[in-house]
Every structure is written in C-alpha cells, then in structure tokens.
Amino acid sequence: MRNLLNFLIKYSTWFVFTFYVLISCFLLIKSSKEHYSLYLSSANAVGSTIFKTTSEISNYFNLISVNKSLQESNARLENEVLNLRQQLSQYQVLAQDSAFLSDKIRFDFISASVINNSIRHPRNHFTIDKGASDGIVPGMGVVDQSGVVGIVDVTGQNTARVISLLNQNQHFSVKVKDSPFVGSLSWRGDDPSIAYMEEVPRHAKYHIGDTIVTSGYSTTFPEGINIGTVMGKVRTGDDTFLVLKIRLASNFKTLGTIRVIKDALKQELDSIRNVGNID
Amino acid sequence: MNKDVISYICLFVILVLVQVLLMNHIVLFNSAVCFIFIYFLIKLPINISVNWVLTLGFILGLSVDILSDTPGLNALSCTILAVLKRPAFFAYVQHDDQMRNISPTMGTMGFFSYCKYIFTMSAIYCMILYFVEFISYIDIADIFIKAGASTLFTFLVILAIDSLVYRN
Numbered sequence: 001m002r003n004l005l006n007f008l009i010k011y012s013t014w015f016v017f018t019f020y021v022l023i024s025c026f027l028l029i030k031s032s033k034e035h036y037s038l039y040l041s042s043a044n045a046v047g048s049t050i051f052k053t054t055s056e057i058s059n060y061f062n063l064i065s066v067n068k069s070l071q072e073s074n075a076r077l078e079n080e081v082l083n084l085r086q087q088l089s090q091y092q093v094l095a096q097d098s099a100f101l102s103d104k105i106r107f108d109f110i111s112a113s114v115i116n117n118s119i120r121h122p123r124n125h126f127t128i129d130k131g132a133s134d135g136i137v138p139g140m141g142v143v144d145q146s147g148v149v150g151i152v153d154v155t156g157q158n159t160a161r162v163i164s165l166l167n168q169n170q171h172f173s174v175k176v177k178d179s180p181f182v183g184s185l186s187w188r189g190d191d192p193s194i195a196y197m198e199e200v201p202r203h204a205k206y207h208i209g210d211t212i213v214t215s216g217y218s219t220t221f222p223e224g225i226n227i228g229t230v231m232g233k234v235r236t237g238d239d240t241f242l243v244l245k246i247r248l249a250s251n252f253k254t255l256g257t258i259r260v261i262k263d264a265l266k267q268e269l270d271s272i273r274n275v276g277n278i279d
Numbered sequence: 280m281n282k283d284v285i286s287y288i289c290l291f292v293i294l295v296l297v298q299v300l301l302m303n304h305i306v307l308f309n310s311a312v313c314f315i316f317i318y319f320l321i322k323l324p325i326n327i328s329v330n331w332v333l334t335l336g337f338i339l340g341l342s343v344d345i346l347s348d349t350p351g352l353n354a355l356s357c358t359i360l361a362v363l364k365r366p367a368f369f370a371y372v373q374h375d376d377q378m379r380n381i382s383p384t385m386g387t388m389g390f391f392s393y394c395k396y397i398f399t400m401s402a403i404y405c406m407i408l409y410f411v412e413f414i415s416y417i418d419i420a421d422i423f424i425k426a427g428a429s430t431l432f433t434f435l436v437i438l439a440i441d442s443l444v445y446r447n
Contacts, residue, residue: 013329013362020337020358027344027351028411042348050346054300118347120306122416125348161348168416189416191309 041154041161042116042127048159051115051127059113059256066256073145107222109259110134115159119252122189124164126150126255131158139220141261147226147249148172148214149258160260166192166252173218174227176204177211185212185227185246192252195227196234200242206230212246219266287323291339294319299346311428313436316343317404320360321397321437324382325368329361336361349412356407360400367399385445394438401433402426 008015042051112130130136132155140152142162150162151170163170165187172185174197181204183197197212210230216223226249234243263269294316302313320336340357344350368383371392381387383396409426 013333016330016333017358017362020333021355024337024340024351024355024358028355029351031350041350042346044345047346050296050300116346118303120303120312121349122413127348189413 042125043131043154043156043159043161045156047116047127048129048156052129052159055113055115055129062256069145106264108262108264110136110262111257111259113257114255117252117255119164119166119192122168124166125153126162126164128160128162128258128260129158130260131156131160133157135262136160136260139266140263141220142258143221143225143261144250144255144258146251147228148221149250149252149255151220152260164252165195165248165250172221172227173215174212175215176206176230177213177224179205181206182215182217183244193248194231195246195248197244197246198241200244202240202242204242206244208232219263219269221261222263287319290322291319295339295342295346298343303347307432308428310425311432313432314401314404314408314429315433315436317357317360317400317433318437318440320357320364321400322382323364325365326381329365332361332364333358352408352412355411356404359407360404363403364400367403368396370399371395385441393441397437398430398434401437402430405429405433
C-alpha cells in the first residue's frame with residue numbers, strides 16, 4: 001500500500017498531465033461530432049453576460065452605418081410594399097377561389113443581434129442575444145439583410161449559439177435561381193467570402209454572376225433566400241458532378257443584426273419525415 | 280503571498296477577457312492571431328509545483344475555449360505548454376539556487392534570455408494549437424505560415440506589454 005502511494009506521489013505529474021490531456025481530447029473530439037452541452041458554449045450564463053455588456057458598448061460605434069443601411073432597406077421595402085399592394089388589388093378578384101392563398105403565414109422572423117462572432121476557425125460559431133424565452137429552438141435558420149448566415153445550434157435562456165455558414169461541418173441545400181439544379185453548399189476554411197457548391201449535375205446550366213438561393217427542401221430556410229453569386233467552375237477529378245465557386249453575399253466580418261426564421265409547419269413536416277424513417 | 284495570489288487571479292481574469300473580447304477578433308493578414316493569455320503561464324513563478332502549473336494552465340485554456348466556442352483546443356495546448364514551461368525556462372538560464380523563488384521577468388533573466396524564453400513559449404503554443412485545429416483541413420505549409428505569423432505577433436505583443444510594465 002505504501003509502495004503504491006509512493007508510486008502515485010512520485011509520478012503524480014504524469015497522472016495529472018494525462019488526465020488533463022484526456023479531458024481536452026475528449027472535448028475536442030466530442031465537439032467536432034455532435035452538439036455539446038450549453039455550459040461549454042459561449043451561450044452560457046457567464047459568456048452571455050460578458051458578450052452582451054461589451055456588444056452594448058461596441059454597438060454605439062457603428063450606429064451611423066447601421067442607420068444608413070436600415071434607411072436604405074426601409075426605402076426599398078416601402079417601394080416593394082407599394083408595388084405589392086398594387087398587384088394585390090389587381091388579384092383580389094381571383095382570390096376567392098385560389099387554393100394558394102391561406103390566412104396562415106408559414107414563415108415568421110425573430111430579429112436579434114450578434115454579440116460574439118468568429119471567422120478564423122475551421123468550424124465557426126456566433127452568439128446572438130435572443131434565446132429559448134424568445135421562442136428560438138435549435139435547428140432554426142438564421143439570415144441577415146444580404147442572405148443566409150447560419151443555423152441555430154444551442155439555445156440558452158436569453159442567448160443562442162449559431163453554427164455559422166463558415167463551418168466545415170455544416171452543409172446547406174442550395175440551387176441556381178430560376179433553375180432546377182440543386183447542390184450542396186459548404187465552406188472550405190480559407191476565405192470568409194468564398195464557399196463552394198458541390199454535387200451539381202454535370203449538365204446543369206449556369207452563367208457567371210448567377211444568383212444562388214436556398215432550395216427550400218428543408219424546414220430551416222424558405223425557398224429563394226439569397227446566398228451568393230457564381231464566380232466560376234472549379235476543376236475536380238470527378239466527371240459526374242460540377243463544383244461551383246460561390247461569392248457569399250453576407251459579410252461575415254461585420255455581422256450585426258440578424259433574423260431567425262421560424263417555420264410554422266416545422267413540427268408537422270418533421271413528424272411526417274420521422275414516420276417515413278421508421279418504415 | 281496573499282497579495283501575489285490576488286494579483287495572479289486579476290491577471291488571469293484580465294487576460295482571458297482581453298483574449299476573448301479583443302484579440303480573437305484581430306486577425307492580421309488572414310493568419311496572425313495574438314494569444315495574449317499565455318502571458319499568465321509565462322509569468323507563473325518557477326518554483327511552484329508542476330501539478331499546479333498544469334491545473335492552472337488547463338483552467339486557463341478551458342476558460343478561453345468556453346468563451347470562444349473551441350472546446351478542448353486551447354485547454355490541450357495550454358496543458359502541454361504548462362508541462363514544457365520549466366524546460367523552456369532552464370534552457371536559457373543556469374540552474375541556480377538563487378533563481379528558485381522568482382517569476383520570469385526581464386529583470387531577473389536578462390533581456391536576451393527573457394526574449395528567447397517568451398519566443399520559445401509562443402512558438403510551442405502556436406505550433407500545437409494550429410496543428411491540432413487545422414491538421415485535417417489545410418496543407419502543412421499553410422499551418423506553418425499561420426503558426427509562424429501568430430508566434431511573431433504573440434511574441435511582439437507580450438514583449439511590448441513587458442517593456443511598458445517593467446520600464447526601469
């Protein structure tokens with residue numbers, strides 16, 4: 001017994017070292033594969049307090065540019081409302097027997113601010129200042145004024161952590177606007193303004209400068225949300241699929257105000273999908 | 280003794296906050312990041328037991344990890360750095376009984392030995408960190424560029440802080 005104790009004391013440094021290395025490796029491996037606990041993410045109580053306080057201060061510095069872009073988008077939206085109202089008044093005659101118009105609005109938006117952001121890791125996340133108490137649940141899509149930016153991952157009471165589009169483990173179902181060709185968008189970890197659209201059929205038609213939008217095949221994003229534009233084709237060894245280089249529309253270095261998309265049909269669609277999985 | 284403990288706790292908190300709120304967002308030339316918080320490990324006195332250095336290093340890394348959403352990454356690098364702290368220190372300083380009760384500074388080590396010591400610590404840290412994080416994503420050459428640039432940036436910032444603090 002004494003020998004054992006002596007042994008343990010003599011080599012205690014090795015045991016302590018191995019213990020900490022094992023914990024670190026466990027966290028590293030676990031975090032790269034699955035969602036991990038709220039307490040180990042920046043959306044926990046301490047993190048949200050720190051980031052909220054500092055973002056309140058730093059937000060003052062770019063109020064001018066935010067104001068300007070809001071006014072611009074306000075003007076554009078006002079214009080659109082006028083146009084749509086005009087169109088609506090023309091179509092109202094047909095509305096009585098139209099099956100497409102329903103009272104229920106499927107997608108709803110929750111506005112929030114980014115309080116902590118990163119772009120330099122291979123798997124990036126950012127934190128927002130709305131959480132479970134505002135109705136945000138993991139799996140919801142997140143967009144900013146220019147396009148898609150991520151998917152909600154972990155939610156705290158008043159904060160949530162979002163998997164950024166700049167995350168190599170996250171893929172998005174996208175398509176070339178006004179065409180049926182669907183592909184999978186992923187980021188490759190170098191330039192925060194470039195992503196790649198993979199698994200595009202060889203015969204797909206596209207032009208440089210074409211807009212890439214969400215496909216709407218999931219409950220995360222509605223169809224047709226802007227993502228970026230085609231920059232060109234990338235050479236690959238694979239002859240069956242094309243890979244397109246995409247310039248992202250959102251500027252991830254200066255994420256400010258974002259909107260979380262709430263799909264009213266999500267539960268219904270997911271439950272139908274699960275029934276299919278059982279069979 | 281008590282005063283020292285409190286000042287080390289303050290240093291810990293300040294460094295973690297500066298790293299998470301400021302340094303994580305400054306990326307020079309798309310590759311250089313300053314890991315200012317390893318200054319805490321660099322400054323820990325040489326005579327305290329390795330188990331304590333390891334524990335403090337692990338907690339330091341984990342705190343930064345949790346606040347920047349990279350669980351395990353900094354904790355692993357800090358643990359390895361903590362175990363290499365003594366060898367790095369004694370690589371540039373003679374074993375000497377008078378040296379036992381000090382924390383490494385410019386005054387106690389001499390300017391050049393101190394510079395070499397900080398540079399070694401920064402280089403070890405950046406190498407481990409970038410290898411662990413990027414090994415399955417980018418080329419080895421790119422990892423060396425990123426790690427080298429970050430080492431230089433970290434080294435310069437730590438040197439600048441020390442020159443300000445220990446002016447005489």
